[in-house]
Amino acid sequence: MRWYHRPLHVLMAITLTIFVGTVLMYLLNHWQDLAKAQSDPPSGLSYEFAYLKEEVAVADLLRLPDSAFTGSDWNQIPLGFSDQTYWLRITLDNQTSSARDLVLVLDNPMINRLEVFSTNADGLPEPLLVTGDQTQNPVRLQLMLPHVPFRLSDIPQRFYIKAQTNGAPIVPVTILTADGFNQLEQSLHLIWGSFCGIILLMVVYNLVLYMGLKDETYVYYSGYIFSLLLLLGVAHGYGYYLFPRSLQQWLSANIISLNALATLMTFLFASSFLRYSAEQGPLSRVMLTVRHALWIYLAFTLVAPEHIEAQIYPFIQAVGYVVVMAMILYRIPEKLTWTRYYIISWLPLYIGGAIAFLLFSGDIEYSFLTRHAFLFSIVLEMALISMALADRFSTLEKVRLYQATHDEVVGLANTGLLKEAIKTSMAQSIEPRLTLVAIEISNLDSIRPYLRDQEMSDLFHAISQSFDTELSGYGHLHTIDDQSVHHRHCAVLRGEILCFLMDNHSRSHLDATLKALSQRDNYNPMPDSLPFRIQCHFAGAILQNNTQATELLRQVRHALQTAKTSQQAYHIYQPLEVQSQGLHVRLAQDLVNAIEAGDLELYHQPQISLTQPEDRASEVLLRWHHPTEGLIPTIDVITIAEQTGLIRSLTRWVLSAAFSQTKTLRQLGYCGIRVSINISANDLSHRGFSSDVIGLLDSTGLPADIFTLEVTESMHLSDQAVFQQNFTELRDHGFLFAIDDFGTGYSSLSYANEHPFSELKIDRSFVTDMLNDPKRQTIVSATVSMAKKLKLIVTAEGIEDDATAETLKALGCDKLQGFGFARPMPFSDYQAWLNEQQGPLSEHAAKSDAETTSTLREDRH
Numbered sequence: 016m017r018w019y020h021r022p023l024h025v026l027m028a029i030t031l032t033i034f035v036g037t038v039l040m041y042l043l044n045h046w047q048d049l050a051k052a053q054s055d056p057p058s059g060l061s062y063e064f065a066y067l068k069e070e071v072a073v074a075d076l077l078r079l080p081d082s083a084f085t086g087s088d089w090n091q092i093p094l095g096f097s098d099q100t101y102w103l104r105i106t107l108d109n110q111t112s113s114a115r116d117l118v119l120v121l122d123n124p125m126i127n128r129l130e131v132f133s134t135n136a137d138g139l140p141e142p143l144l145v146t147g148d149q150t151q152n153p154v155r156l157q158l159m160l161p162h163v164p165f166r167l168s169d170i171p172q173r174f175y176i177k178a179q180t181n182g183a184p185i186v187p188v189t190i191l192t193a194d195g196f197n198q199l200e201q202s203l204h205l206i207w208g209s210f211c212g213i214i215l216l217m218v219v220y221n222l223v224l225y226m227g228l229k230d231e232t233y234v235y236y237s238g239y240i241f242s243l244l245l246l247l248g249v250a251h252g253y254g255y256y257l258f259p260r261s262l263q264q265w266l267s268a269n270i271i272s273l274n275a276l277a278t279l280m281t282f283l284f285a286s287s288f289l290r291y292s293a294e295q296g297p298l299s300r301v302m303l304t305v306r307h308a309l310w311i312y313l314a315f316t317l318v319a320p321e322h323i324e325a326q327i328y329p330f331i332q333a334v335g336y337v338v339v340m341a342m343i344l345y346r347i348p349e350k351l352t353w354t355r356y357y358i359i360s361w362l363p364l365y366i367g368g369a370i371a372f373l374l375f376s377g378d379i380e381y382s383f384l385t386r387h388a389f390l391f392s393i394v395l396e397m398a399l400i401s402m403a404l405a406d407r408f409s410t411l412e413k414v415r416l417y418q419a420t421h422d423e424v425v426g427l428a429n430t431g432l433l434k435e436a437i438k439t440s441m442a443q444s445i446e447p448r449l450t451l452v453a454i455e456i457s458n459l460d461s462i463r464p465y466l467r468d469q470e471m472s473d474l475f476h477a478i479s480q481s482f483d484t485e486l487s488g489y490g491h492l493h494t495i496d497d498q499s500v501h502h503r504h505c506a507v508l509r510g511e512i513l514c515f516l517m518d519n520h521s522r523s524h525l526d527a528t529l530k531a532l533s534q535r536d537n538y539n540p541m542p543d544s545l546p547f548r549i550q551c552h553f554a555g556a557i558l559q560n561n562t563q564a565t566e567l568l569r570q571v572r573h574a575l576q577t578a579k580t581s582q583q584a585y586h587i588y589q590p591l592e593v594q595s596q597g598l599h600v601r602l603a604q605d606l607v608n609a610i611e612a613g614d615l616e617l618y619h620q621p622q623i624s625l626t627q628p629e630d631r632a633s634e635v636l637l638r639w640h641h642p643t644e645g646l647i648p649t650i651d652v653i654t655i656a657e658q659t660g661l662i663r664s665l666t667r668w669v670l671s672a673a674f675s676q677t678k679t680l681r682q683l684g685y686c687g688i689r690v691s692i693n694i695s696a697n698d699l700s701h702r703g704f705s706s707d708v709i710g711l712l713d714s715t716g717l718p719a720d721i722f723t724l725e726v727t728e729s730m731h732l733s734d735q736a737v738f739q740q741n742f743t744e745l746r747d748h749g750f751l752f753a754i755d756d757f758g759t760g761y762s763s764l765s766y767a768n769e770h771p772f773s774e775l776k777i778d779r780s781f782v783t784d785m786l787n788d789p790k791r792q793t794i795v796s797a798t799v800s801m802a803k804k805l806k807l808i809v810t811a812e813g814i815e816d817d818a819t820a821e822t823l824k825a826l827g828c829d830k831l832q833g834f835g836f837a838r839p840m841p842f843s844d845y846q847a848w849l850n851e852q853q854g855p856l857s858e859h860a861a862k863s864d865a866e867t868t869s870t871l872r873e874d875r876h
Contacts, residue, residue: 056089056107056190057117060167063106064188066092070100073132073140076175090381094184097322103176105188107167114168118196120189121161121176122386124148124252125267128179129186131163133172140175147179148267158260159252160203162196181321185374187381207253210390214244217397224408232287236404239280243393246273250371251390271324272316278335279309285339288357288407289346298345305338329372336365356406360399367392417498422507424468425475428496430568433506436495436516437564449493449558450519452529453571454482455512456538457550457579470545477540478549479505479513482532489528491518508568512575519557525587529553533584552578553585580654603659605641606652610661610668615639617672619845622810622832625824630687631849634832635673636839666698670708674715676842681717685849691723691774693755699726700737705744719749723774726755739770746771753810757798768805775802779813779833786818799826 056062065084067076084104094101109115121129128147132140146152146161156162165172178186191199218237225233248254249270254263266273286302312331316324340361346354371389373379420432428436441447456478466474479502486492492504493516506514519525532553539549554574556567570588578586609615615637622632639647656662670692677690698704712719724745746752753774777798785791795811802809811823814833823831837848 057115057192057195059109059111059115060190061108061110062089062190063104064089064091065104067102067104068094068099069102070179071102073130073175073177076102077134077138077140090185090187092185097184098181098320099184100177100179101184103178103186103188104173105176106171106173107190108171109167109169112169114166116193117165117167118191118193119163119165119174120191120196120199121163122187122189122381123178123185124159124161124255125250125270126178126180126186127268128177129161130177131161132175132177133165143174148264155255156200158255158263160200164193164196185381187374187386189381203251203253206387206390207251207256210247210394211244211253211257213394213397214240217401228408230287230411232284232404232407235280235284235287236400239277239284240393240397242273242277242280246270246277247390247393249273251387268321269317271321271328272313274328275309275313275316275331278332279306279313282306282309282335282339285342288403289342289354291342298341301338302342305335309335332368354403356399356403360396360403363392363395363399367396421496422510424510425472425507427475427479427502427513428499428506430506430508432496433508433514433516434564434568436493436506437558437567440493440516441558441564447558448519449567450490450517450525451556451558451567451571452486452515452517452525453508453512453554453556453575454478454514454532455552455554455575455579457552458548459511462547462549465547466545474541474545474549475507475513476502478538481538481540482513482515485532486515486517486528489517489524489531490520493517508572512572514571522557522587525555525557529555529585529587552583554578554588555585556588602641602644602647602651603655603661606639606655606659606661606665609639610664613668615668615672616841617669617676618839618841620832620839621837621845621848622830623836624830626808626829630689631685632689632691632830632832633845634691634839635676637669638839663698663701666694667707667711670711674711674717677721678715678717680846683846689721689723691725691751691753693725699741701741702737705741705748708745708750709748719745720751723751723753725753725774725776742770753808772807774808774810776810776812777828782811782813782819782823782833783815786822792822795823796826799828803827 063086065081065086067079067084071079084102092101092103105119107117119131121131123129126147127149129144129150130142131144132142135141143163143165144157144161146157148158152158163174176186176188178184218241221233221237225231225237244257245254245266248257249263249266254266257263258266282302282305286306291299291302309331312327316328343354343358343361347358367389370379370385370392374381374385374388379385420429421427422429437449437451440449463471483492483502483504486504494503495506495514495516496503504515508514533551537548538551539545539547552575554571554577556570556574558567562570574586574588577588578584616639617635618638619633619635622634624630624632637649637652639649639652641647652665653662656665673690673692677688681688709719712722742752751773752771753776754772755776756778757775775798777795781791781795781798785795799809808829809827810830810832811828812832814820814823814831815835817835820831820835840848
């Protein structure tokens with residue numbers, strides 16, 4: 016839980032407790048008096064209660080006979096919602112021997128206009144009170160709680176009350192003693208002061224939570240409880256103490272709009288609280304329709320007459336509540352624990368809302384309890400919803416913690432939990448003997464596109480369980496995820512490497528364990544549902560003295576990388592490897608400097624054209640002579656560049672140098688220059704690569720058709736769409752393309768059929784010693800034959816003698832390359848070689864021009 020959430024929860028709990036406790040204690044102490052005071056008139060009084068449902072001037076009213084009025088029990092008037100005016104006539108007779116100070120209370124501050132009259136000694140009307148939400152009575156208490164104090168002697172006293180309304184019609188009338196009225200006033204101020212304070216505090220509290228959590232639920236809840244404050248402030252008249260009079264009167268005139276707003280906010284809060292907002296489905300579409308209907312009805316209530324709005328509102332409210340209940344019932348089977356309080360909270364809200372509506376429609380008896388039932392129900396509902404929000408917050412915090420400590424896709428423990436498990440295991444022993452075993456699915460990238468997230472998760476869970484069972488036979492496995500039942504011992508790094516932490520007996524024991532694990536050809540534990548061949552690499556790192564968890568993870572990743580690059584099934588990290596790691600880091604920085612300073616070189620190895628003897632050809636190979644480490648193998652240079660993100664800069668340097676040297680050769684008088692350039696997989700699959708190449712070429716003024724770009728089939732696999740786009744744009748610009756390393760397992764004739772290649776290069780592994788190996792000679796012959804049918808130029812690599820050259824020429828090869836012609840040489844030596852060719856193979860190169868092939872691969876020809 017975030018640091019600022021806990022004190023806020025505590026503060027809210029304390030505040031709610033104080034509020035509820037204080038109000039309950041006061042009400043319990045005065046409940047009997049309040050309930051008695053707001054029921055029938057005080058004892059010792061007799062009364063007559065009558066009404067007239069006509070709009071009559073007061074002077075005319077006094078002249079009407081008694082038969083014009085309809086007698087009824089106290090506050091029992093059959094009225095409906097309409098734009099109407101009616102009169103009440105109340106006659107009070109003091110049955111005691113002494114005069115009494117009493118107060119006539121008229122408890123409906125939403126009445127548009129309320130007038131109270133009595134008669135003087137001459138029988139003429141005497142105005143006692145004019146109030147209502149459309150009047151300008153200067154006394155706030157009269158607007159909140161209209162009342163008329165009077166002294167009742169032994170002479171009966173009659174009051175005439177005129178009510179004009181287009182909304183809630185009933186004006187509950189209460190006769191209180193002066194002390195009873197003071198007690199009522201104090202009670203209302205206590206209740207409302209506390210209620211307003213807690214509402215505003217909860218609004219601020221929930222907005223603070225929203226700013227911290229960015230969960231719109233808290234905004235909707237703030238809007239919901241604030242709309243209830245507005246609604247009750249109008250219904251009870253206390254809004255005259257909270258808002259400017261003009262605003263309160265406007266709100267009172269739009270009381271149905273406030274009800275609609277409260278219903279809308281209830282609906283929005285429910286949909287967000289129950290997490291329906293981001294879902295799709297039939298119920299979500301119904302929710303969206305109801306939401307739009309509520310917005311439309313809210314706008315309608317701002318312009319329609321109140322008595323018409325009031326007739327529609329019960330239906331709108333019922334529909335909204337029914338949909339909310341459907342949402343709740345739909346969530347119950349999911350057993351979300353935090354919904355229990357929310358479900359219960361609707362019970363007091365339903366009861367309180369129904370009582371309030373029935374009270375002002377005249378369908379239930381007026382009393383202190385029924386008058387304040389809705390307010391009390393809201394307090395109880397807020398308490399329950401606060402518990403629901405706290406429960407929901409706690410649950411979501413657990414979910415967030417789970418998400419932070421588990422892989423998003425496969426659901427296994429992540430690096431964070433693994434580090435904690437390593438630290439815990441180290442702390443439990445003075446000399447911990449631990450081994451971290453890592454397992455990576457080698458061909459995961461090739462099967463990932465065919466698996467949905469759930470299938471990927473199922474696969475990792477099954478593989479984890481399989482290796483868990485197998486590894487447990489070689490030693491004790493330490494718990495990594497104590498929340499998991501079946502995968503307690505496994506974690507996943509970078510979403511693809513499974514890790515197990517086990518006791519270490521010895522290096523030889525670890526070697527035997529990994530060797531046993533790596534014997535299988537297929538590690539797919541669920542071949543029936545996922546028909547893929549799963550291959551794995553394994554690695555292990557033994558905890559050394561003073562080794563930290565982060566360092567142990569780095570070591571096992573390094574061992575895993577070593578196993579893959581060396582094509583071994585498994586590898587165990589050795590402490591001495593740290594020296595090569597340090598060198599690797601230094602070389603990475605030095606490579607940056609070498610690229611920027613132009614300290615790299617391109618070596619040239621000639622190619623011989625048998626069909627175009629006037630051409631001169633060479634393949635250019637990357638060389639880096641390090642000032643202290645000497646010549647760095649090209650494969651290491653490429654590995655460093657790819658791992659450190661320098662591959663694009665390195666490719667750009669090679670292209671620029673190749674174009675520049677080709678231009679120099681042409682300027683020296685060598686005509687018919689043609690250049691072939693090998694392209695890195697990462698580069699050809701990088702967006703914008705073709706634009707970079709074309710831009711570099713255009714800066715030299717050289718034509719594109721003198722360059723052939725060599726690629727292997729594997730180079731397009733990372734992003735087929737980008738590969739195809741770059742391929743097409745470069746081809747359209749004039750570049751030629753060749754399939755490199757044909758026959759190594761990466762390049763195939765189907766690949767040549769998919770893309771417009773013009774050349775095929777047979778790998779040296781088939782050419783070397785082919786005269787002594789009939790199978791190799793057959794493969795080369797068949798390859799040349801098929802390539803010719805596809806109209807491809809055929810180049811053979813790795814030629815070291817005249818006999819092999821003659822055989823390849825007889826088979827139909829177009830170009831030859833190898834040590835038998837010349838070894839790779841610096842650019843200056845290559846220029847001299849062009850002018851001084853000699854030797855037994857000179858007839859093939861007599862008229863050769865220079866074709867320069869720049870490569871980002873190790874010299875293998």
